[in-house]
Amino acid sequence: MNHHQPLNQQPGGPTEPKRPDHRLRRTQQWLANITGVLLTLVIASLLYLSHRWPAEADISATNRHSLSEQSVRTVSSFDQAIRVTAVLGPDATQRQAVKKLVAQYSKHNPRLQLEFINPETSPARVRELDANPGGELIISTGDADLYREKRLQSLSERSFTGALTQLSRNANRQVVFVTGHDERTTQRQTNGDFAELAARLTQLGLVTREISLVTNPVIPEDTDLLVIAAPRKPYFPGEVATLLNYVSTGGNILWLIDEQHDVGLKALSAELGIEPLPGVLLDASSKSYGAENPTFAVIDHSNLPDHPVNRTLGNPLLLPAATALNLTPLAGQSSRPLFFSSEQSWTESGPVAGAVRFDENTTEQRGPLLLGIALQRQVQTLQPREQRIAVIGDADWLANQWIGNGANLEYAQRLFNWLAADDAQLSFATATPEDAFINPASRTILVMGGGFLFGLPLIFLIIAAMLWRQQRNG
Amino acid sequence: MLTIAAREFNALFRSPLAWIIAAILQIFFAWYFLSTLEQYILIQDKLALQDHPPGITAFVTFRYLAPCSALLLIICPLLTMRSYADEYRQGTFTLLRTAPVSNSAIVMGKFFGVYAFVALLLCLALLMPLCLVYITNVDFATLLWSLAGLLAVAALCTSAGMLFSSLTRHTLVAAIASSTLLIILWVIGKHAVSSPVIQQALGTLATSSHLGSFFQGLVSSRDIVYFVLLTSLFIGLTMIRVNNLGWQGSQGR
Missing domain, CATH: 3.40.50.880 (Class I glutamine amidotransferase (GATase) domain)
Known part of the structure; x- marks a missing residue:
């Protein structure tokens, strides 16, 4: 891991220690390196394992990271398999967003499956699905005779739940x-x-x-x-x-x-x-x-x-x-x-031409x-x-x-x-947090701003000056 | 160990430089916080229309506290650079090692000494969001969890700074090397790589990809484990380094 000489020793000084036994020192150095490598490997494996089996809990006041009640109700009501086919390029951020949203739904209904299709590597499949190569989410359910599907170009909980709601109905509205x-x-x-x-x-x-x-x-x-x-x-x-x-x-x-x-x-x-x-x-x-x-x-x-x-x-x-x-x-x-x-x-x-204005008494x-x-x-x-x-x-x-x-x-x-x-x-609605509205006319904000921007830094600078004087004098 | 931690903490607490850093940081924090608040007030009507809209707490933690954590990549190495390097130069490390404490106690003591000081600095950043209680019902769970996020980044940066300080007798080299490593670690997963496996591995290693949950009120095991493991790695490597010095030193006598 390191090949330094002991840094605390002053070579050539009057109290220069005896040179250590060369072989023993090399063995110790080698041992330290091995321990370092082993420690890194153990940490890397633990890191991998933690990513393999993650767990999450939403502690925000309005459960912002969890599905709304309506979404949970809708996805739970399906007793058939729901297939989500995401026609999406290899962009990791986009795919992660889809995975994250779909995972929230599949938590409430394990029959929901997600499949990614990359339009760059599987153009034939994209053509067969008649999908938008720019990105599309195809949500489908039912067998050959009762097959129903919905397509989404924009991804949100609202649109996904909307699509599921439509799929859950057997007949379309006329x-x-x-x-x-x-x-x-x-x-x-x-x-x-x-x-x-x-x-x-x-x-x-x-x-x-x-x-x-x-x-x-x-x-x-x-x-x-x-x-x-x-x-x-x-x-x-x-x-x-x-x-x-x-x-x-x-x-x-x-x-x-x-x-x-x-x-x-x-x-x-x-x-x-x-x-x-x-x-x-x-x-x-x-x-x-x-x-x-x-x-x-x-x-x-x-x-x-x-x-x-x-x-x-x-x-x-x-x-x-x-x-x-x-x-x-x-x-x-x-x-x-x-x-x-x-x-x-x-x-x-009158005719809408030239300067038109409201005419009273007409x-x-x-x-x-x-x-x-x-x-x-x-x-x-x-x-x-x-x-x-x-x-x-x-x-x-x-x-x-x-x-x-x-x-x-x-x-x-x-x-x-x-x-x-x-x-x-x-009726799709999500909870509005209690701290959603801030009155811009609030005086507290002004007082707070002044105190934090000028007051506190000034106190710190005074302390610094006092310490500096103390150290110079003492 | 506590004595060493207290010694390290006091040394920082009595240095005028640390207080000047605190003053500059406070001006920056206050300015950044107030501009985030102004931004929220301007767009609060539009935000309310979103699904799962954020309140001011969630907005401030994500837009103000999360970016503030990036400052630690520079501040922590500056505060830790002298921990070992300075002792090597002044020859006081030999003195410290002769004290009746184990090498691991020295490492932990030094770590907690600086960490306590950084934690105090972080409380400055948190002070302003806390004051929002005077104008609205703050989401305390989200706010406290974002403090946990800041402390996690601070622990990682402090331990990395300590490791580099233990590797060299040049303080500036220690600071620059640890900052560089931390910045690389921060941005490593941001660029698209053709291989998804490598992309995923880099994403796993990237500090920035493990921060989001802390600042959004989401407890994620993988993110907690990431910070615990990486901090342990850097502390562990520092211990190995100090032990190695110890052996060589004792052999030398």
Whole structure:
């Protein structure tokens, strides 16, 4: 280990010790080296063993490193094997993150297995799985005939539990779009249409299809949610009757309104107590978000009242050319606002060109104005249940061109889940720690800062000076 | 052993340099802590939206205390560099060895003397997060476990500093060599290596990869064992070195 001469000896000094016996000294040196090597080997083996069988305990106040109750419940409920195939490059950090999360789940259900596929070394396998080579997590369950899978591109406890929740259901939810009135269609990729939305809903386990009310005078029974996506051509009276019948028998509905088109749905308006206000909504606050013109309504935290759909939304919603709504409360239904426009908004009745501003004493109304509303009714059938209806004064925010902006997609997913009565996906929540909020105006912080930054160092320097003087004098 | 530890501790405690180091450290700690606090206040709304959001305690332990532990890579070798090297130079080591104590007691005594001083310095760093009790409900378990993390790094750095001090009579060489080893040990697993086995082995050896759990309120056996083993290794090697000197010395008489 070392080959030094004894350092405490002063060679050539007056009390120079006798030279030790050369052989004995070499043996001792050799023995010391061997002991050193042996000690290192023992420590290395123990280190290896400790990594082989690790144990962990979460002592944080809110159990931040453990799964939420809902995740544990969801993963424990599986009685079939769950296969997690991670298509991921060799990056150790990414793989470790996947391993860590999956291990937390498999602690509660040993039937969960994880397999890594490296797209660089197994391209054929990746092609066979039709996986995204950039990284994808494929969670699957069931045998050949009942095979179900979910794919995740972003990894979090929320997304993983969401995927497991969908896999645990045998049937997908049916979202039916009404067609035949020049609505936004889920079939086209053009800017104003809904193909992207449909694809995203499918990932959530919400299957979309379109029906014509002319050929289907009764809306299919398996419909979980009916969508009226901003029709531009009028409904026939028979179609309106079909809609009213669906609503009165407790069907869930999402109605996206574009004010510019009168499509003969006044009866539905009356049934729900909601009507669009004339004019297009302009929002002066959208400028601060970089919008080119004020027809974009920007909805941030302050304009999202408490509602299950609204919780934990990070970015603002962006609604192009929205229509404000007016609500008349009706007996037998509870109504809760989903979002309002900002205070700097108003309904512009004139043309949107040049310098536009709010005109007093006209039909124009100043914000905040209602843009989205959720209605709930109790349906008395054999099994009493809750009917859910949402009316939004815009369809563009869900269109291919805009759905990726702000929190539009996330909000859409939450809204559709809520409407399709899939509360399990909405109720995912983790504990907020007690020390989460610090009041920035607290005086204690100022006093503390001053004391620690200047007071304490000064005391130390005074002690140092005193010690230095003491040593110099003494 | 206690006498030796007390002697070592007193020597540091009475040195003006140690107090100047403490003052500089305190300014650094306070500045860093306050900027972390400011950062938290600015983003607390966004953090609250996350799954399993951190509170101020978890934020401060991870963003302030964990980076502070890297300072020990420099401070500990500076405090230990004189432990043996200076005694060799002044010839007082022979005197120490003639005292009626075993070589292992000398090594442990010297280790605990410096370690107690480093622990006091670490309490300075912890003082500010502790004062958060005046403004919120602090997560004490997370805070105390992060102190354990700091003490674990301190033990590793002190023992490594001691080993190098016992190998040379040049104090500066001891400090630079031990700091270099500690820094290499700190960053060793950070770079991607083509072989996963080597990558894993390097990750196992890297100090930084064993710190996260301590500062996030997670008790992990592998991380505790890592610090205990490596500290034991350095202390063990120091003992072998001092014993070897002892044999050679006694043979020399």
